[in-house]
Amino acid sequence: MENSRNSNENNIVIDVQDLKIRYRCLNKMSIRKSLLSLKKSKIEIFEAVRGISFQVPKGEIMGIVGKNGSGKSTLLRAIAGVFSPDEGSIDLHGHSVSLLSIGVGFQKKLTGRENIYLSGMLLGFSEEEIDNKIEEIIEFSELGDFINRPVKTYSSGMYSKLAFSITAILETEVILIDEVLSVGDSKFKKKSYKKMQQLITNEDRTVIIVSHNNDTLNKLCNSILWLHEGKIKMQGSPGEVLEAYEEFMS
Amino acid sequence: MKRFIEDFKKHYKYSVYSAKSELKSEIANSHLSWLWWILDPLLFMMVYTFISVIVFRTSEPYFPVFVFIGLSSWKFFEKTVKQSVKLVSSNSSIVSKVYLPKHILIFVKMYANGFKMAVSFILVVIMMFIYRVPLSLNILYIIPIFITLIMFTFGASTIMLHFGVFVEDLSNVINVLLKLVFYMSGIFYSISNRVKEPYGSLLLKLNPMALFLDDLRASMLYCETPHRKLLLFWFLASCLVSAIGIRIIYKYENSYVKVI
Numbered sequence: 001m002e003n004s005r006n007s008n009e010n011n012i013v014i015d016v017q018d019l020k021i022r023y024r025c026l027n028k029m030s031i032r033k034s035l036l037s038l039k040k041s042k043i044e045i046f047e048a049v050r051g052i053s054f055q056v057p058k059g060e061i062m063g064i065v066g067k068n069g070s071g072k073s074t075l076l077r078a079i080a081g082v083f084s085p086d087e088g089s090i091d092l093h094g095h096s097v098s099l100l101s102i103g104v105g106f107q108k109k110l111t112g113r114e115n116i117y118l119s120g121m122l123l124g125f126s127e128e129e130i131d132n133k134i135e136e137i138i139e140f141s142e143l144g145d146f147i148n149r150p151v152k153t154y155s156s157g158m159y160s161k162l163a164f165s166i167t168a169i170l171e172t173e174v175i176l177i178d179e180v181l182s183v184g185d186s187k188f189k190k191k192s193y194k195k196m197q198q199l200i201t202n203e204d205r206t207v208i209i210v211s212h213n214n215d216t217l218n219k220l221c222n223s224i225l226w227l228h229e230g231k232i233k234m235q236g237s238p239g240e241v242l243e244a245y246e247e248f249m250s
Numbered sequence: 251m252k253r254f255i256e257d258f259k260k261h262y263k264y265s266v267y268s269a270k271s272e273l274k275s276e277i278a279n280s281h282l283s284w285l286w287w288i289l290d291p292l293l294f295m296m297v298y299t300f301i302s303v304i305v306f307r308t309s310e311p312y313f314p315v316f317v318f319i320g321l322s323s324w325k326f327f328e329k330t331v332k333q334s335v336k337l338v339s340s341n342s343s344i345v346s347k348v349y350l351p352k353h354i355l356i357f358v359k360m361y362a363n364g365f366k367m368a369v370s371f372i373l374v375v376i377m378m379f380i381y382r383v384p385l386s387l388n389i390l391y392i393i394p395i396f397i398t399l400i401m402f403t404f405g406a407s408t409i410m411l412h413f414g415v416f417v418e419d420l421s422n423v424i425n426v427l428l429k430l431v432f433y434m435s436g437i438f439y440s441i442s443n444r445v446k447e448p449y450g451s452l453l454l455k456l457n458p459m460a461l462f463l464d465d466l467r468a469s470m471l472y473c474e475t476p477h478r479k480l481l482l483f484w485f486l487a488s489c490l491v492s493a494i495g496i497r498i499i500y501k502y503e504n505s506y507v508k509v510i
Contacts, residue, residue, distance in 0.1 A: 023508050081349040083504045099347050106343075109275035118271060121264040122348050150278065 013095055013174060013206045014056040014079060018088035021049040021074055048074040050230035051088070059203040061196070063217035063238065064210045065245050066227035072210045075227070076176045079208070095173040095206075098123045100163060108152040112143055112162055115151055119166050133169050140195070141165035142188060161188055168195050177209045196220050214242050254496055257351040265354050269361035291322055291370040298438040310440050312471050315377045319470060320437040320463045322370035327403050327459060328428050329363045330356070334407035335414035335421045338506050345507055352503045353496060356407045360400070378470070386473035392466060398481055399462045401488035408495025415506050435459040440467075458484045 023046045049071045056062055064072050077083060079090055080099035106115045116137055120130040138147050141162045146154065154162070167175060196207070197220070211217055217224060217238060224241040226234040234241050277283040295318045302308050302317075310316045337355045338345055345352070378385075414420050434457055435441075441450050441460055454461050454477070461484065465476030 024505070077346065077507070080347070082346060083507050107271055107275055109278045110271050114271050114274070118264075118268060121267055122344065122350065124260075127263065127267075 011057045012055045013058045013060075013093060014208075015091040015093070016055070016079070016088070017053050017091075019049055019052045019075070019078065019085050019090060020047060020087035021071075021078055021083070022047045022086045048230055049078070052227075052230075052232055053088075054225060054232065054235065056206055056208065058206055060223065061207040061209065061221045063221035063224045064208060064227060065212070065214070065217065065224060065242070066233075067249065070227045071230040072227055073178055076178055076208065076210060079174075080176055092174065096124060097174040097176065098167050098170075098172040099176045100167040100178065106151045106159070106162075109150050111150055112141075112147040112154070113138070115162070116166055119163075120170055123167075123170060123172060125170055130170070137165045137169045140169055140191075157185065157188075164192060168192070171205065173204060173206065175205065175207045177207065177211075179210055179212070193219070214246065218242055251493075253500070257354065258357075261351065261354045261357075265357040266361060268358045269365070272358065272362045273365060287366055287369045288373060291318065291325070292373065294321055302438045308439060308444065310443065312378075312381050312383055315374060315381055315383065315471060316440070316467055317438050318370065318374050318377060319466050320435070322367050322374065323399060323463060323466060324432065324435060324437050324459065325370075326363045326367040327399065327406075328432070330359050330403050331406050331410055332421070332424065332428065333359045334410040335424050337411050338415045352411060352499050352506060353408055356404065356411060359407075360404065364400070374470070383471055384473060388469045388473055388475055391469040391476050394481060394485075395462055395465050395469070395476060398458075398485040398488065401485060401492060402458055402462075405488045405491030405495055408492060408499055412495065412498050412502060415509055431457065431459055435463055437463065440464075455480065458488075 052075065064075070066072050076099060078085055079092070080097055082099070107118060110118070113134070116134055117127070117130055120133075121127070141147070141158075141164075143154075143158055143162060146158060151159065151162075167177075193216075209217065209221065221238050223236065224234075224238050224245075225232060226241050226245050234244055277286060280286060282289065295314055298317050298321065299314050303313060333340075334356055337359070338352060341355055344350060410420070410424065434453060436444075436453075441453055441464060444450075445453060454464055461477060461480055465481065468474040468476050
């Protein structure tokens with residue numbers, strides 16, 4: 001897939017080639033079921049991502065749009081390495097990556113501070129690196145004293161604010177964002193926009209955003225990828241893709 | 251194997267921290283907090299001692315310590331295996347967000363449960379002083395016995411983790427099975443003294459948990475040497491099972507996320 005801008009080899013951070021991801025609907029089975037039907041049950045295969053190729057250059061903020069079930073989240077998870085592709089390849093050229101999505105796995109009985117360490121370590125940071133950043137994270141999250149209270153006492157907005165702050169401050173080179181930019185009150189929203197824009201100016205950071213909020217995408221992104229039923233329908237500048245997408249959806 | 255060691259090194263810090271925080275969150279809201287780590291085995295020891303000594307009128311030398319050793323090491327095994335069955339689905343929020351070698355989750359549980367076992371064994375040592383248990387050099391055998399116990403637990407857990415993802419009601423089966431093994435391991439009776447031959451020695455040969463408990467007591471309380479050959483056999487068998495388990499997990503962990 002050709003890329004309009006500076007697509008020389010060294011600058012590519014994410015390189016997705018002919019990616020296919022299938023869900024085998026063998027699902028869970030119970031022992032009773034497997035005893036009743038000793039014959040091997042038919043395995044239905046559902047292909048969520050059907051052959052996608054694209055490249056993301058360094059420093060780009062790319063938006064992904066598409067209706068529900070078009071494979072957006074699956075694609076993000078595959079890039080984050082949660083599961084490997086069934087066919088094709090994803091090459092991150094050794095960059096660190098983090099996936100941010102609603103309801104990040106916090107330990108509910110632990111305090112926000114402890115959860116920052118846990119999430120940070122899961123993302124592959126050392127304790128010292130988190131020590132250095134933790135004040136910044138707490139400040140950015142606006143949680144104040146709540147940071148020392150168990151996460152289960154948080155409101156859903158605070159929860160997402162904390163999750164966003166951890167990923168935004170603990171700078172991984174590639175950040176994948178799944179539907180979380182619309183969290184928090186309007187003040188925090190503005191702040192996260194600002195942070196995102198700051199990330200844009202940082203040439204080293206590459207961001208992929210999945211969102212249904214076209215305004216947000218229009219403001220933040222350099223390019224948009226439109227997925228439709230597991231395939232790329234359109235790719236290009238935010239203006240033209242979003243316009244076509246809105247027309248399609250209405 | 252190389253990948254296993256690399257993964258272990260890479261996620262070691264996380265697993266320790268996660269185990270710590272798990273322990274912390276367990277006691278976070280209880281009034282007696284960490285006292286439960288001591289109280290829990292102590293109270294259970296009393297229950298079983300009561301049942302055996304008062305109800306069934308059976309006893310062994312240093313009986314409370316005898317029960318305590320059995321109970322502490324059994325709990326470690328039982329809890330780790332039980333938790334492994336549901337491990338992937340109970341950690342789905344982590345597993346579906348970042349890549350983590352799934353057996354690291356077993357390590358987390360093993361550290362947490364191992365810590366509790368260590369606390370109980372400190373109590374065992376204190377009780378051995380109170381009961382004036384004579385000591386011999388045979389007590390050093392507890393080190394290889396513990397290593398074997400840990401390897402065996404890990405091996406069993408890897409297999410459980412894998413099948414627990416796909417078979418939904420495995421946990422019910424495992425619960426019953428573990429209860430059965432519990433009664434067959436001689437937690438509150440001595441297999442070699444109470445079970446008729448040939449069943450007694452058969453049980454010791456076929457049920458590794460029974461063997462570990464019997465040998466722990468032999469070396470800690472009764473100044474005897476443990477069944478060294480059998481222990482070595484189970485150690486090798488556990489290594490083999492662990493290796494197979496790790497291999498299976500590496501091969502299929504990709505599809506775990508898709509199932510949950």
